[in-house]
Amino acid sequence: PLVTLRTVLDHAAENNYGVAAFNVNNMEQIQSIMEAAKETDSPVIVQASRGARSYSQDNYLRHLMLAAAELYPQIPIVMHQDHGNSVKTCLSAIENGFTSVMMDGSLEEDGKTPASYEYNVKVTSEVVKLAHAKGVGVEGELGCLGSLESGEGEAEDGHGAEGVLSHDQLLTDPVQAQDFVAKTGIDALAVAIGTSHGAYKFTRPPKGDVLAMDRIIAIHKLLPNCHLVMHGSSSVPQDLQDELNKYGGKMKPTWGVPVEEIQLGIKNGVRKINVDTDNRMAITAAVRKALMESPEKFDPRDYMKPARDAMKKVCVARMVSFGQAGNA
Numbered sequence: 001p002l003v004t005l006r007t008v009l010d011h012a013a014e015n016n017y018g019v020a021a022f023n024v025n026n027m028e029q030i031q032s033i034m035e036a037a038k039e040t041d042s043p044v045i046v047q048a049s050r051g052a053r054s055y056s057q058d059n060y061l062r063h064l065m066l067a068a069a070e071l072y073p074q075i076p077i078v079m080h081q082d083h084g085n086s087v088k089t090c091l092s093a094i095e096n097g098f099t100s101v102m103m104d105g106s107l108e109e110d111g112k113t114p115a116s117y118e119y120n121v122k123v124t125s126e127v128v129k130l131a132h133a134k135g136v137g138v139e140g141e142l143g144c145l146g147s148l149e150s151g152e153g154e155a156e157d158g159h160g161a162e163g164v165l166s167h168d169q170l171l172t173d174p175v176q177a178q179d180f181v182a183k184t185g186i187d188a189l190a191v192a193i194g195t196s197h198g199a200y201k202f203t204r205p206p207k208g209d210v211l212a213m214d215r216i217i218a219i220h221k222l223l224p225n226c227h228l229v230m231h232g233s234s235s236v237p238q239d240l241q242d243e244l245n246k247y248g249g250k251m252k253p254t255w256g257v258p259v260e261e262i263q264l265g266i267k268n269g270v271r272k273i274n275v276d277t278d279n280r281m282a283i284t285a286a287v288r289k290a291l292m293e294s295p296e297k298f299d300p301r302d303y304m305k306p307a308r309d310a311m312k313k314v315c316v317a318r319m320v321s322f323g324q325a326g327n328a
C-alpha cells in the first residue's frame with residue numbers, strides 16, 4: 001500500500017538500514033523499481049521531481065503509483081515529491097496523492113539563489129503544518145548541494161565551486177541543523193556534504209576533503225533521532241560508464257559516491273538515499289546497446305525491455321547494499 005515517509009524511515013531506523021529513493025518519470029521506471037522490490041522484499045520510496053511531474057503529467061503519475069500499490073499489495077510504497085521549491089508545489093503534490101514531500105527551502109523559488117536561513121525555516125514550517133494535517137511527511141534541506149572541487153558538479157548555489165558561498169557555508173552546520181529540526185518539525189533532513197546531482201560529482205575517488213562524511217557523523221551525534229537524507233548519491237559505476245561509451249555514448253571520466261561511504265552514512269543516521277543518475281545511465285546504456293546491435297528493429301519494446309531490466313539490476317544492487325532488502 002501507499003504509506004507515509006515516517007512508516008518506512010522509522011522502521012529503517014529501528015532496524016539500522018537505509019532506503020533508496022529512486023526517481024520516476026514513466027511506467028518503465030516504476031516497473032523496474034517494483035520488480036526489484038518484489039525480488040528483494042524491500043520497502044520502496046519512489047520520488048518525482050517537478051520536472052518529472054510536468055514530463056509525465058500528474059494524472060498519469062498518480063495512476064502509475066496507484067497501479068504499483070494495487071499490483072504489489074504486500075510492499076510499502078512512499079510516493080515522494082523530490083525537491084519541492086515552494087509551498088504551492090508541495091500542496092499540489094499532496095492533492096495528487098503524494099504521501100511525502102520535500103520542501104527544499106535551501107534555495108529561493110528560482111532554484112538558484114541560496115535562501116536565508118529564516119526563509120528556509122519559514123517555508124519549511126509552513127509545509128510541515130499543512131502536510132502533517134493530512135498525514136503527509138516532510139523532508140527539509142539545510143545547506144547547499146554542490147561539489148567542493150573547483151568547477152565540478154551541479155552546485156546548488158548556481159555558480160559552481162566559484163560560487164557566492166565558501167565550502168563551509170555550503171555544508172550543513174550541525175548546530176544549525178539542530179535548531180532547524182526543532183523549529184520546523186520535519187520528518188527527515190537532507191544534508192549537504194559535498195555531493196551534487198548528476199554524473200560529474202568528483203574528478204577522482206572522493207576522500208574526506210571533498211566528501212564530508214564527518215558532517216553526517218557530527219549531525220547524527222547532535223540529532224540521534226532525526227532521519228538523515230543523502231542527495232546526489234549515485235555511485236556512477238565504472239562499468240556503466242564503460243558500457244555507455246562502448247555503444248556510442250560520450251561520458252567523460254568521473255567518480256560518484258562509493259556505496260561504502262553510503263553504508264558508513266547508514267551507520268550514522270542516514271535513512272533515505274537519493275539515486276537517479278545510476279538508473280539513467282543503466283537505461284541509456286541498454287537502449288544504446290539494443291539499438292546498435294539490432295538496427296533493423298523499431299519496436300520500442302525491443303529496447304525498453306532491456307532498459308527496464310538494466311534499471312532493475314541497479315535497484316536490486318542498491319536495495320541489497322543499503323540493507324532494505326528483506327524489510328518490506
Ligand code: G3H
Pocket residue numbers: 023049050051052082083197198276277
Ligand atoms: O533532483 C534531481 C533528480 O535527479 C531529478 O532530476 O529534476 O531532472 O527530474 P530532474
Ligand code: 13P
Pocket residue numbers: 023082083196197198199230231232233234235274275276277278
Ligand atoms: P543523483 O544525481 O546522484 O542520482 O542524485 C539524485 C538526487 O539527489 C535526487 O534528488
Ligand code: NA
Pocket residue numbers: 104106107141143144145156
Ligand atoms: Na536543495
Ligand code: ZN
Pocket residue numbers: 083197231232274
Ligand atoms: Zn536531490
